[in-house]
Amino acid sequence: MIEKFATLKAVAIPLDRGNVDTDAIIPARFLKTIKRTGLGTGLFHAWRFDENGTELPDFVLNMEPYRSGKILVAGENFGCGSSREHAVWALMDFGIRVVIAPSFGDIFYNNGLKNGLLPVRLAPGEVRALMDGLKSGPGGEVSVDLPAQTVTGPDGAVCGFDIGSFPKECLLQGLDEIALTLRLEGEIERYERNGQKKAPWLFLDL
Amino acid sequence: MPTIIRKIWDRHVVTERPDGVCLLYIDRHLVHEVTSPQAFEAMRQAGRKVRRPLSLMAVPDHNVPTSTDRLDRIEDPDSRRQIEALRENAKEAGITLFDMDDVRQGIVHVTGPENGLILPGITAVCGDSHTSTLGAFGAVAFGIGTSEVEHTLATQTLWQTRPGEMRITVGGATGFGVSAKDVILAIIAKIGAGGGTGYAIEYAGEAVRRMSMEERLTICNMTIEAGGRFGMVAPDETTFSYLKGRPASPGGALWESAVADWKTLPTDPDAWFDREETIDASRIEPQVTWGTSPEDSLPVTGVVPDPETHPDPRGRERRERALRYMDLRPGTRLTDITVDKVFIGSCTNARIEDLRLAAKVARGKKVADGVTAMVVPGSGLVKRQAETEGLDRVFLDAGFQWRLPGCSMCLGMNPDRLKPGERCASTSNRNFEGRQGPGGRTHLMSPMMAAAAAVAGRITDVREML
Numbered sequence: 001m002i003e004k005f006a007t008l009k010a011v012a013i014p015l016d017r018g019n020v021d022t023d024a025i026i027p028a029r030f031l032k033t034i035k036r037t038g039l040g041t042g043l044f045h046a047w048r049f050d051e052n053g054t055e056l057p058d059f060v061l062n063m064e065p066y067r068s069g070k071i072l073v074a075g076e077n078f079g080c081g082s083s084r085e086h087a088v089w090a091l092m093d094f095g096i097r098v099v100i101a102p103s104f105g106d107i108f109y110n111n112g113l114k115n116g117l118l119p120v121r122l123a124p125g126e127v128r129a130l131m132d133g134l135k136s137g138p139g140g141e142v143s144v145d146l147p148a149q150t151v152t153g154p155d156g157a158v159c160g161f162d163i164g165s166f167p168k169e170c171l172l173q174g175l176d177e178i179a180l181t182l183r184l185e186g187e188i189e190r191y192e193r194n195g196q197k198k199a200p201w202l203f204l205d206l
Numbered sequence: 207m208p209t210i211i212r213k214i215w216d217r218h219v220v221t222e223r224p225d226g227v228c229l230l231y232i233d234r235h236l237v238h239e240v241t242s243p244q245a246f247e248a249m250r251q252a253g254r255k256v257r258r259p260l261s262l263m264a265v266p267d268h269n270v271p272t273s274t275d276r277l278d279r280i281e282d283p284d285s286r287r288q289i290e291a292l293r294e295n296a297k298e299a300g301i302t303l304f305d306m307d308d309v310r311q312g313i314v315h316v317t318g319p320e321n322g323l324i325l326p327g328i329t330a331v332c333g334d335s336h337t338s339t340l341g342a343f344g345a346v347a348f349g350i351g352t353s354e355v356e357h358t359l360a361t362q363t364l365w366q367t368r369p370g371e372m373r374i375t376v377g378g379a380t381g382f383g384v385s386a387k388d389v390i391l392a393i394i395a396k397i398g399a400g401g402g403t404g405y406a407i408e409y410a411g412e413a414v415r416r417m418s419m420e421e422r423l424t425i426c427n428m429t430i431e432a433g434g435r436f437g438m439v440a441p442d443e444t445t446f447s448y449l450k451g452r453p454a455s456p457g458g459a460l461w462e463s464a465v466a467d468w469k470t471l472p473t474d475p476d477a478w479f480d481r482e483e484t485i486d487a488s489r490i491e492p493q494v495t496w497g498t499s500p501e502d503s504l505p506v507t508g509v510v511p512d513p514e515t516h517p518d519p520r521g522r523e524r525r526e527r528a529l530r531y532m533d534l535r536p537g538t539r540l541t542d543i544t545v546d547k548v549f550i551g552s553c554t555n556a557r558i559e560d561l562r563l564a565a566k567v568a569r570g571k572k573v574a575d576g577v578t579a580m581v582v583p584g585s586g587l588v589k590r591q592a593e594t595e596g597l598d599r600v601f602l603d604a605g606f607q608w609r610l611p612g613c614s615m616c617l618g619m620n621p622d623r624l625k626p627g628e629r630c631a632s633t634s635n636r637n638f639e640g641r642q643g644p645g646g647r648t649h650l651m652s653p654m655m656a657a658a659a660a661v662a663g664r665i666t667d668v669r670e671m672l
Binding site: 001023103104111166195199201205 | 227229231234244247248252254260262263268269282284285287291325327333334335337350351352354361362363365403404430433435454456460461463464499520524527617618619626638639640645
């Protein structure tokens with residue numbers, strides 16, 4: 001269920017921390033849902049709220065104009081840890097469509113692409129410059145252009161980023177990946193027929 | 207020439223796109239109640255059927271209470287609903303379910319292997335990052351998100367980019383009081399929490415060859431804590447003798463041909479890896495984490511590090527933040543840190559050997575005053591085996607709680623949780639902020655070290671207690 005993405009110009013939120021794990025993005029007690037919606041309330045819960053549910057004023061998402069920011073800029077290894085796709089759903093439910101970081105947890109990166117949350121990998125120095133710029137000039141807007149594969153900072157500095165050609169197409173067109181794969185049914189069946197001959201123990205019923 | 211990673215990968219390519227992304231055939235798919243309901247729901251909405259239901263196994267583990275009354279009531283309605291959803295989805299699709307009243311119920315990464323569901327040379331997935339555990343059999347096993355769970359349910363395949371290949375050679379032999387958990391914590395400290403990102407990691411070397419299946423499962427389990435989605439150990443006689451006769455293992459003539467095939471899987475002697483690391487097992491001491499990332503581990507003989515000594519300003523900030531959260535001061539000896547709770551369990555360390563090692567430390571001793579210590583077997587089968595060996599008595603006599611199987615206090619999702627400010631010696635895999643409950647403080651360590659902490663009431667060098 002991918003949400004289309006092409007370009008976005010929006011306020012960027014500087015979250016200057018490395019190793020932001022998916023337990024921090026959405027703590028496990030918020031995962032007890034059988035839906036994908038409504039998870040925004042749990043986003044960064046322990047950082048946004050105190051034990052009584054009162055907002056912590058020092059946390060960046062509780063400051064203006066970041067409450068309506070759509071682009072998150074963070075440190076290395078963003079989204080490490082658990083495979084919970086709820087982390088992506090929570091970010092998107094809050095309104096965030098792009099996360100820019102030097103590196104991502106592999107599972108989080110994939111989960112983002114499958115939903116239409118664009119993970120953008122920039123060089124560590126580029127993220128640092130962007131982060132410092134956003135911290136010294138709060139409320140700065142960042143432009144993300146997926147067709148051109150560029151990020152433009154508030155100071156006009158342009159950085160290019162890499163993304164696979166297939167996920168890029170899926171994001172631009174909002175394609176249903178499962179439907180595309182099901183067109184290869186013939187090849188999957190052929191694989192299974194060969195496999196059953198070569199390694200029948202892999203096809204035992206559980 | 208190829209590595210074991212490449213051999214297994216290449217066998218499973220259904221087709222490859224021009225951009226190099228492969229459609230991989232998935233042999234086994236394990237599901238639990240937390241990351242699957244949205245996938246089944248989306249399948250229903252799209253009018254799609256599960257393609258090969260008998261390649262799946264479903265088990266509730268994250269939400270299940272570990273108290274004895276859990277069959278009568280699960281207080282939390284949301285937890286109950288997730289478990290019921292798993293039950294209904296499994297029934298509707300015709301998927302084998304190890305339900306809560308089944309002796310095979312347990313943590314998905316414990317019960318899967320012990321029932322023979324995971325074999326050398328296979329691809330296996332689960333909507334859980336600790337699926338890396340299952341690579342211990344010489345399998346390509348990896349954690350996926352819910353969208354990929356749905357894709358696997360519908361197509362029995364996944365689009366995957368080839369990972370980089372890394373080999374970590376663990377030379378020598380582990381010393382007295384040192385376990386597989388200490389080895390993997392030392393590896394993560396060395397390569398960092400992001401050091402394995404983008405890689406599949408093969409663990410090799412003398413120390414790994416000597417390890418039992420349980421120990422290999424512990425090592426592969428925490429691969430994801432270094433960022434690697436795939437951990438792997440080449441299959442050998444240890445693997446084959448573990449698997450022989452397990453319920454889902456091939457039998458008869460099929461067993462013979464399977465073993466012959468599995469012997470061709472190990473990495474060729476002249477194979478090339480993108481990255482190689484080595485570590486000397488004989489120099490590894492019992493490990494303890496002091497911070498909020500699994501890379502923050504030190505020998506138990508060490509002291510809490512001083513953020514000022516970190517060369518990089520970001521690193522300094524991260525350490526300061528971790529020490530604030532953990533309420534620790536630089537220079538404090540790790541063995542001076544007192545604990546409130548002790549948790550022996552999780553997909554990292556809740557197998558029978560883990561419980562035997564912990565029991566060896568606990569035997570004839572008492573849990574310190576003011577400490578609550580719990581032992582949570584990884585599955586009903588582990589629990590039964592432990593009870594046959596009398597381990598439950600050892601723990602109960604020493605004042606530990608002996609609970610029913612599940613993920614328990616690893617992740618703060620079921621009733622077993624830390625309260626804000628509580629400090630826990632834990633055999634689990636993640637010491638992230640709030641992981642074991644909001645405001646809870648986690649020190650990761652081995653089952654022996656955790657048992658020693660329970661008895662002493664503070665972090666202790668288990669070698670002094672053995």
